[in-house]
Amino acid sequence: MSTTEEPLLSARGLRVAFPGRRGAPAARAVDGVDLDIRPGEIVALVGESGCGKTTLARSLLGLVRPTGGEVRFTGAPLTYTAKALKAYRKRAQLVLQDPSGSLNPRHTVYDAVAEGLRIHGYTGDERTAVAEALSRAGLRPPERFFLRYPHELSGGQRQRVVIAGALVLEPELIVADEPVASLDASVRGEILALLLRLRDELGLSALVVTHDLGLAWNIADRVAVMYLGRIVETGPVEKVLTTPHHPYTQALLSVLPESSDAPVVLTGEPPDPTHIPPGCRFHARCQVLASGAADAVADRCRTRDLPVLDSGGAAAAACHWSGARTEAGDGRGAVFGT
Template identity: 50%
Template sequence: MSEALLELGALRKHFPVRDMLGRSRGAVRAVDGVSLTVPRGSVLAIVGESGCGKSTLGRLALRLIEPDAGSIRFEGEDLRALSAAGLRARRREMQLIFQDPFASLDPRMTVEAAIAEPLRLHRIVPRGGERARVAELLERVGLRPESARRWPHEFSGGQRQRIAIARALASGPKLIIGDEPVSALDVSVQAQVVNLLGDLIRDLGLTFVLISHDLGVVRHIADRVAVMYLGQIVEEGPAAQVFAAPRHPYTRALLASVPGTGVKTLPIEGDVPSPITPPPGCRFHTRCPHAEAICREQVPLLEGFAHRAACHLQDRLPPAPALHEADAGGDRLRRLQAFFTPTGAPA
């Protein structure tokens, strides 16, 4: 059995832009040639600014959006070659947790109906056994079994996200993609849900892809980190190495932007270029304080072994600013976990 559970090869998705008369005005290059490997049982975090393409990449990986080009392989099987029936059978092994727990739950369905739906769809439990399985899933995510009879609007945001997690677990998936799963929650509740996700990943042996902009959460839970900028991966490697010794100027700027880190680096100037007409060469060169002529002329390759970066100057950049234990929000998250983890009703 392959060590890689999910493999993305040169994945591309461009969304056409048209004017009011329907004439083509180009295309938004949301994902532009992304290749990633997610080892079985690992946690990969995809980070970057809003609009960089990370959510689109997550949906492409599950074939919720059809790519324009590239390959998607799950356990070595090409998902793009599957029929509708074959893809549906595979879907039970791949699940998605959405950012907004209220919008992702049907307000016309009770909690029991929402969680039991994938059980019925994939015929996972015998007829009549759904109620017991729903109760088991609710207890696993820290909710009382009697919650099954209630409606989504009767729960807090954190409780709704727990329900969404229970629904994602219902089909017994091997891979879960979390699209900003805690960003819509209060900070205190975030720590509880992050703890829950960490426990589930460990206890169930899940492979997890976390899409996030919260570097504190990423540092706490991720094994590997992939940094996206304008539809491309600019750095990828073990989380500890990326945080301790970032090789790309954009990654350094992201770390320095976290309040309270004390990290000093050269500032990024200007706005993010349009994804319709990205700049030639390195897409970050228009904002990079280290850019040279080669950066404006040649597209950098994602080079390296375990820790890779797409930067012509990565071997000539000044040493990266050191991150301390309390940096990148990690200490804040740990303090919150210590305070809000004691027994009591989950948020």
């Protein structure tokens, strides 16, 4: 995919902070992010729980208002009036992690899928639109599911209903937050194959939020690895996941079953987003710094902040150690940190 194509969705300098209680410092959940999603592209946003990836995804959809930076869709800045947000959410839809929690147990499948049409004042043939959405989501024949309730469906079927509810509005972008995390392993592949088919058939773009790098490998064109409110490595999925530059990405990859490297066990917990440390925000847990291999840049790691990664398609990592290795000529690619 061409990286020169105009982004469908873009974020620049995006920040989201939540005020602390009783004068406590604000929690900087998203602390400076540039991100592009191009037409027909699937981007995986990867990171451990609490890193800010769900807050970032919700801010991209206008569900959380940024405290800094901006979001643009088809080149126009997102505005936060009720009318503008309603129009935007017809074009950009959210698919949540837990299909059981996403579906009203008192609503039939038909009503669950038709709800978006009714909210947006759809004037066409509602029955035909619902049937087409269910069929695209892999529930065929769709009429067989119209009068069923969520408790009568399997987990995979419920997730397909949720996806159909997003598809019925014919969006250009889907943001899927851990779309297969609650499903059995046997069903996960089916849902991922469905998302890929929808991209190929409908030209859908997608942001897939996940903690699973294996999932990112199977579905994404590009990957963005997030840690403590900021993207620390990004690039084409094959490049990032086969030759990771950032120690955090290396640690995440090391625990995959297919990895040939010894598992890296990170010490401690991610720092509190109300007290983000100076320098590289990963330095307190960095296995490379702890081993002494990064002694030449240790002072930089602990004191010198790193810039926000560019949103372009080239691989890049926000890492002083990796930057120093690149300067030394080991061919590790484009990185920050010098």
